[in-house]
Amino acid sequence: DAALSAAPTAVAAPAAHEAEKTGETGATHSLAKCGYWFEDAGDVVKLTVPLADACTAGQFSKELVECAFTRTGFRLQVRLANGVHVLAIPELAYFIDPEASSFTIRSASKRVVLSLAKQDPKRSWSKLTPL
DSSP states (O other): OHHHHSOOEEEOOOGGGOOOEEETTEEEEEGGGGOEEEEEOSSEEEEEEEOTTTOOSSOOOGGGEEEEEOSSOEEEEEEETTEEEEEEESOOSSOBOTTTOEEEEETTTTEEEEEEEBSSTTSOOSOSSOO
16 A cells, blocks of 8 residues: 555644733744644554653653644643643644544654544555645
8 A cells, every 4th residue: 555655754743823922821932933844644643742852851742742633623722831732733635533533652753653543544645734
């Protein structure tokens, strides 16, 4: 299956998805600046978000990470000493199953890997967003 052997696709997120602002709890930063990539892995789309640039000091653990999935997108939030780092993609190219979607963290490499469960597992994802 070509979808399983395809190389991950690097994605530069549009700035419109993320806005930097200063709130009462500190600064909010866009994880889109760190870059991310995705690959179609059969029943799921794996999206990897490197955090090494954002997570320059201190420990990185699952307790610092939250991810909310909807049928059309997701919002990843990582709380670090220098503020909250967010990657929000409200409109994916295709629908996902939010209950079956999940995330894992890779502490050593400081990465979050999202597993976006496809609503239609037979559909190949060549792009992450409709644009």
